[in-house]
Each structure stands twice: as structure tokens, then as C-alpha cells.
Amino acid sequence: MSEEHGLSARLADDLDRHFEQLVRMFQDRLYGFALRLTGSPQDAEESVQDAFVRAYHALERYPHEQRQTLQLKPWLYRITLNVVRNRVRRPVLSAVTVDGLVGDRLMDDWREQPEVVAETAERHRELANMLRELPSRYGTAVVLRHVQGLSYAEAAEVLGQPVGTTKSDVHRGLRLLREALARQPMLAGR
Amino acid sequence: MIEERQLLRDLRALGDVRAPTRVLDRVLNQLELGDEYALLDTLLGPLYVAWNRDGIAAVMRTSTGEAFEERFQERFSRAVRKAREVPCDLGDKFDLRGLSEFERAVLLKAREIPRGETRTYGWVAAQIGRPAAVRAVGTALRKNPVPVFIPCHRVVRSDGQLGQYALGGTEVKRAILEAEGVATERLLRRASA
Numbered sequence: 597m598s599e600e601h602g603l604s605a606r607l608a609d610d611l612d613r614h615f616e617q618l619v620r621m622f623q624d625r626l627y628g629f630a631l632r633l634t635g636s637p638q639d640a641e642e643s644v645q646d647a648f649v650r651a652y653h654a655l656e657r658y659p660h661e662q663r664q665t666l667q668l669k670p671w672l673y674r675i676t677l678n679v680v681r682n683r684v685r686r687p688v689l690s691a692v693t694v695d696g697l698v699g700d701r702l703m704d705d706w707r708e709q710p711e712v713v714a715e716t717a718e719r720h721r722e723l724a725n726m727l728r729e730l731p732s733r734y735g736t737a738v739v740l741r742h743v744q745g746l747s748y749a750e751a752a753e754v755l756g757q758p759v760g761t762t763k764s765d766v767h768r769g770l771r772l773l774r775e776a777l778a779r780q781p782m783l784a785g786r
Numbered sequence: 787m788i789e790e791r792q793l794l795r796d797l798r799a800l801g802d803v804r805a806p807t808r809v810l811d812r813v814l815n816q817l818e819l820g821d822e823y824a825l826l827d828t829l830l831g832p833l834y835v836a837w838n839r840d841g842i843a844a845v846m847r848t849s850t851g852e853a854f855e856e857r858f859q860e861r862f863s864r865a866v867r868k869a870r871e872v873p874c875d876l877g878d879k880f881d882l883r884g885l886s887e888f889e890r891a892v893l894l895k896a897r898e899i900p901r902g903e904t905r906t907y908g909w910v911a912a913q914i915g916r917p918a919a920v921r922a923v924g925t926a927l928r929k930n931p932v933p934v935f936i937p938c939h940r941v942v943r944s945d946g947q948l949g950q951y952a953l954g955g956t957e958v959k960r961a962i963l964e965a966e967g968v969a970t971e972r973l974l975r976r977a978s979a
Contacts, residue, residue: 612819612839619810627805641806648813723796742797774793 600668608663611655618668619648625744626676632739633680635728643683647676670753673740677754726776734769741766811865821862822869823854828934829965830958835935836866841879845932847953861931880932888916892926899940902967906944928952939963946974 603621606614626647630640651672655663727735727743740751741762752762814820821843823836828845834854836844844862848854851868858866862884882890891914899905907923916922927938933952939962943949948970951959960970 615817615819616810616814619813623805623809624803625801627809628801628803631803632800637806641809644805644809645812645816648809649816652813652817720796720799723793724800727797727800738797742794743801745798745801770793774790777793 604666604668605664607655607666608660611652611663615652615655618651622668622672623648626672629673629739629744630676630680632724632727632743633677633732633736635724639680639683643676643679647672647679650679651675667750667753669746670750673744673746673750673754674756677736722780723773723777726773729776730769730772734765734772737762737765738769738773742770808865815865815867821858821864821866823851823858823866824869824872825851826872829962830934830953833934833953835876837873837876838881840881840883842876842932842935843881845934845953876935880936882931885926885929885931888914888919888922889926889929892923893930893936893938896927896930896938896941897936899937901937901940904940904942904963904968904973907941907949908944910941924949934962940966940968942973946976948973 600621603614603618607618623644627640627644630643630647631637634640634643654675655666658666727739729735730738737751737755740746740754741748746754748759748762748766751766752759755762755765811820819839821836821838823834823844825832826835828835830847834844834846834848834851835842836854836858844858844866846854846857848857855866858864880893882893885893892910895910895913907920907927908917910927911917911920911923923941927941928950930936930938930952933939938952939959941949948956948959948963950956963970
């Protein structure tokens with residue numbers, strides 16, 4: 597948190613000089629967020645690029661004081677969410693996408709426990725698909741709170757709604773996910 | 787019903803994703819904040835020079851622009867693009883990110899040495915308040931990312947030998963010093979006198 601706060605102050609002093617650091621600090625999180633919402637690595641990549649460019653132009657316009665006190669994390673998530681929502685939806689060619697999760701981390705363990713890794717990858721893929729099939733209100737709330745690890749207060753700020761509403765959306769989303777999983781005994785039993 | 791804790795663990799794992807490395811480069815390029823380069827004429831002939839909003843970032847001798855882009859990426863972990871136009875004056879600011887405080891102090895001290903003159907490694911070490919760090923001064927000068935522009939070639943050994951150079955061997959160092967009007971042979975004679 598303090599690292600982010602320090603960055604707000606530096607951006608207020610010299611936007612051009614410190615903007616690269618902002619991209620480095622948030623690109624993985626925002627890409628992961630966009631990927632879970634869109635299901636498409638290409639859409640996620642373009643959304644995140646677009647979000648950073650918009651963020652830069654917004655910061656250019658903000659007065660010094662506003663830049664200095666800006667809560668970067670919820671602000672950037674909110675911009676990314678708006679970009680994803682406003683993009684013209686392209687048909688996703690394949691519902692099953694190989695993303696960094698399967699590609700990087702799980703493959704490291706592949707040689708040791710291939711069955712376990714395959715099962716975990718399959719479970720995560722299914723879960724990612726289920727998340728996207730939730731009504732977007734609940735899906736987005738669950739992604740912010742439990743995939744991205746934002747606090748309820750931060751998630752509420754991103755969504756522009758009261759904390760109580762966010763909590764109830766998250767709980768509703770989790771319940772819907774559990775119900776969907778229960779309908780798939782192969783996955784639920786693991 | 788799937789266990790609650792397992793579900794939360796799986797959800798968290800879905801967030802463990804890396805953005806493709808090109809995201810950073812594309813954003814910086816779109817905003818024109820990234821590094822650009824061009825082949826420029828210098829005292830040592832044509833050299834590839836990169837700069838960004840912080841100042842001059844890199845000077846290298848490579849056979850082609852592509853080779854320069856590759857070496858730049860290797861050394862600085864970021865992309866560099868060919869400049870559409872070259873500013874008539876690159877200014878006298880430098881991008882020395884990634885260097886230690888000591889290394890920066892050494893390079894900034896070397897900048898103070900006037901053209902046509904030389905100083906010793908020991909002189910630099912003493913000037914920055916680290917008189918015992920003579921060897922480390924040599925190492926820092928060899929890591930100079932912007933040779934020619936920061937004249938690390940003006941720092942020589944106390945025995946009159948020229949010592950190493952960031953942009954090539956002793957012969958390259960001799961060539962640039964002589965181009966600046968330093969009689970390198972005299973350095974040797976003066977040291978042994």
C-alpha cells in the first residue's frame with residue numbers, strides 16, 4: 597500500500613518519468629483482471645494497453661493535488677473495467693484458452709505429478725468459464741474480491757457502489773459458482 | 787458440494803497470471819515515453835545512441851540496428867525503437883537508472899574532466915570521497931552505459947597506461963583521447979619521469 601502511495605506522489609511530481617513504474621507495478625494484475633472478464637488473452641492485452649493509455653491522459657489532466665492523493669489501485673481497476681465493458685465484443689474463437697496459469701506455473705510441476713497438474717488445470721479452466729457465465733454483476737464482484745484479492749472497500753470503489761452491496765454480490769456470486777460446480781460432479785468431487 | 791476453501795484457493799490461483807512483456811513496450815511507445823535510437827556520428831565514427839525523456843540512455847557499437855535493439859533489450863530489459871526523427875540536440879541529461887549510487891557518482895565526476903585532459907582512477911576515487919575504491923572506480927567506468935557522452939575515456943591509470951574502455955579496447959581509448967588532443971605518449975613519459 598505504501599509503495600502505491602509513494603508512486604502517487606512521484607507521479608504527481610513527474611508523470612512522464614514515473615509512468616513506466618506504474619505500468620510495471622500493475623500490468624500483471626490488470627491483465628489478469630481483464631483476462632478473467634473477457635476470457636480472451638488478446639482482448640485482455642488490448643484492454644490493458646488501452647486502460648494504461650487512458651490512465652496517463654487522465655493523470656495529465658488532474659491537478660497536482662488530486663494526483664498526489666489518488667488511490668491508484670481501485671482507480672486503475674475501474675478504468676480497466678470500463679474499457680472491457682465498452683469494447684465491442686468479438687467472438688471468442690475457443691472457449692478454452694491457454695493462459696499464463698497453465699503455461700507457466702503448472703507446467704513446472706508437470707514432470708513430477710502429471711495427473712494432478714492436468715486435473716488442476718482442467719478445474720481452473722472450468723472455473724474460469726463458469727465465472728464468465730455468471731451474471732456480470734456477480735462475476736465482476738467475485739473476480740475483484742477473490743481472484744484479484746481486493747478488499748471489499750476497494751472492490752466497492754471500483755464498482756461505484758456501497759460496500760454492503762458489494763459484499764452481497766460477492767456472496768451471491770460464490771453461491772452461484774458452488775451451485776454450478778455441484779452440477780459437475782467430476783469437478784466438485786476433487 | 788465443493789469445499790469452500792478449495793473454491794477460494796482455486797479462484798485466487800486464477801489471478802496468478804503475467805501480462806505479456808510487450809504490453810509495457812506498447813504502452814510506452816503509444817505515449818512516446820519509451821526509448822528511441824539512431825545511428826549518430828561521433829568522435830569514434832558512427833555509433834548507435836538511445837535516449838528517452840530522462841536523457842541519453844545507451845551508446846553502443848553494433849553492426850546493425852537490429853543487433854543494437856537486441857543488445858539494448860538484453861542489457862536494460864526494455865525495448866528500444868528506431869527514431870522517426872533525431873532531435874538536433876540530445877541535451878546533457880543522462881538516464882542512469884539501474885546503476886548504484888557509487889557508479890553514478892563515478893560517472894558524474896568523470897563528466898567534469900575537461901576535453902583534452904585526463905585524470906587517474908585514484909583522482910576520481912578521492913574526489914567522490916572513496917579514496918580506497920580505485921578498482922571499483924575502474925569497474926564503474928567500464929559499466930558506463932553512455933561512453934563518449936560521459937567521457938569515461940578521460941580516466942587513465944596512474945602509471946600512464948590508458949586502461950580499459952567501455953566501448954572497446956585500449957586502442958579505441960587511445961583514438962578518442964588523441965582525437966580530443968591528448969598526447970597519449972606523453973602520459974606514459976610523464977608517469978615514468
